[in-house]
Amino acid sequence: MTLRTSNQLFDAYFTADSMAEVFCDQGRLQGMLDFEAALARAQARVGLIPPAAVAPIAQACLASLYDVDALGMAIASAGNSAIPVVKALGKLIASEDADAERYVHLGATSQDVMDTGLVLQLRRALVLIESDLAQLGDVLAAQAQRYAAVPLAGRTWLQHATPVTLGMKIAGWLGAVTRSRQRLAELKPRLLVLQFGGASGTLAALGEQAMPVAEALAAELHLSLPDQPWHTQRDRLVEFASVLGLIAGSLGKLGRDISLLMQTEAAEVFEPAAPGKGGSSTMPHKRNPVGAAVLISAATRVPGLVATMFSAMPQEHERSLGLWHAEWETLPQICRLVSGALQQAVLLSQGLEVDPARMARNLELTQGLVLAEAVSIVLAQRLGRETAHHLLERCCQRAVAEGRHLRAVLADEPQITAELSATELDRLLDPAHYLGQAHTWVSRAVTDHFALTA
Numbered sequence: 001m002t003l004r005t006s007n008q009l010f011d012a013y014f015t016a017d018s019m020a021e022v023f024c025d026q027g028r029l030q031g032m033l034d035f036e037a038a039l040a041r042a043q044a045r046v047g048l049i050p051p052a053a054v055a056p057i058a059q060a061c062l063a064s065l066y067d068v069d070a071l072g073m074a075i076a077s078a079g080n081s082a083i084p085v086v087k088a089l090g091k092l093i094a095s096e097d098a099d100a101e102r103y104v105h106l107g108a109t110s111q112d113v114m115d116t117g118l119v120l121q122l123r124r125a126l127v128l129i130e131s132d133l134a135q136l137g138d139v140l141a142a143q144a145q146r147y148a149a150v151p152l153a154g155r156t157w158l159q160h161a162t163p164v165t166l167g168m169k170i171a172g173w174l175g176a177v178t179r180s181r182q183r184l185a186e187l188k189p190r191l192l193v194l195q196f197g198g199a200s201g202t203l204a205a206l207g208e209q210a211m212p213v214a215e216a217l218a219a220e221l222h223l224s225l226p227d228q229p230w231h232t233q234r235d236r237l238v239e240f241a242s243v244l245g246l247i248a249g250s251l252g253k254l255g256r257d258i259s260l261l262m263q264t265e266a267a268e269v270f271e272p273a274a275p276g277k278g279g280s281s282t283m284p285h286k287r288n289p290v291g292a293a294v295l296i297s298a299a300t301r302v303p304g305l306v307a308t309m310f311s312a313m314p315q316e317h318e319r320s321l322g323l324w325h326a327e328w329e330t331l332p333q334i335c336r337l338v339s340g341a342l343q344q345a346v347l348l349s350q351g352l353e354v355d356p357a358r359m360a361r362n363l364e365l366t367q368g369l370v371l372a373e374a375v376s377i378v379l380a381q382r383l384g385r386e387t388a389h390h391l392l393e394r395c396c397q398r399a400v401a402e403g404r405h406l407r408a409v410l411a412d413e414p415q416i417t418a419e420l421s422a423t424e425l426d427r428l429l430d431p432a433h434y435l436g437q438a439h440t441w442v443s444r445a446v447t448d449h450f451a452l453t454a
Helices: 008-014 019-023 023-046 052-058 068-077 080-094 111-146 166-191 203-222 235-262 290-311 323-349 356-363 371-383 386-402 405-409 424-430 438-453
Strands: 151-156 159-165
Touching: 008 019, 008 323, 019 111, 019 323, 023 052, 023 080, 023 111, 023 203, 023 371, 052 159, 068 080, 080 111, 080 386, 111 166, 111 235, 111 323, 111 438, 151 323, 159 166, 159 356, 159 371, 166 235, 166 424, 166 438, 203 371, 235 323, 290 323, 371 386, 371 405, 371 424, 386 405, 405 424
Parallel strands: none
Antiparallel strands: 151 159
């Protein structure tokens, strides 16, 4: 008895169901069979095989007709999935039409079947990823606008810095999403191409019909025909993996920010609540950032997988031993992880729970120190930069040592009150008046998003 394993315990958490369907065994098998059916149609179109052979071949190119477990066992001996698939396909066709079986897989090689089948899967994966990114962009654009003017403490080196706005922070996430959408659009013509080269990439087996068949095959599959086969030139796949790595990293940044804002000590922004979500097995009070955990996990796991894709690039001569094999599970796993992170990012962003009052209280934790720069900048124009900087530095030190608000300390300093009125000090120490271009950054990010979506 052979024990077959799966990842069903974790798939719902780390992978979107739609992406799991693309890269399940049936999905991989159907991609290869779609190549074989299209090859028969293309060869019949140019007169290389009899038109009567097409229907029996196409009818047998349904993944549901095959025993995936048996094929899996055969792959262990064959060294790739195409060999047992083509053998099983031929056997099934021969049982219905012996003449048609002679024209199966004519002039193709195993890697043509597998690589083109993979490209067909990646096309489906791209649709899902682009759709999720666009949806996430819509959500983030709405949230950025909603919170464009809500101040919170900026944090540098994990310490309070000058104020920012929540909308500005969200706009940063949105900008990364937009750039990833642009990258995918740019690489798509390079990625969605046919692989068809035959035994060593020359298509010699098809003679003068090679290019007509290749052109017809590309048309049948709605793929572009590249300048030459790419059996051991893997930059297309690695480019796609790299962009997915960037997406994972950007989503990890979003997840990291949310998880930090959810910390008890901050408690400013929260993932959406739901029954049983984010709880602890022992602590009833816990509300853990379980969605952010998926984003951070993907951002941690995907770079190593992308590195594997890069490591597999220097492939030998016209067909690789082992390096090609290293891609088979790696790229699908990257797609699955990114899909899960995108799914969680959309859910998380849609239901953000924001506490502006807590943000305001946190801004006061330093008793005005986060706005010392605002006062220093104005004073610099009147007293000189160095003088103003050292004066404010001494006032900040006094405020900390005496446990007083910076506003009170500044009011006691004659050199400051001689230059700034009480009204001016109050305004300078109001976070809402020291947000710089935060609103501009929100506007630009939103505009860029909708320009791409239009």
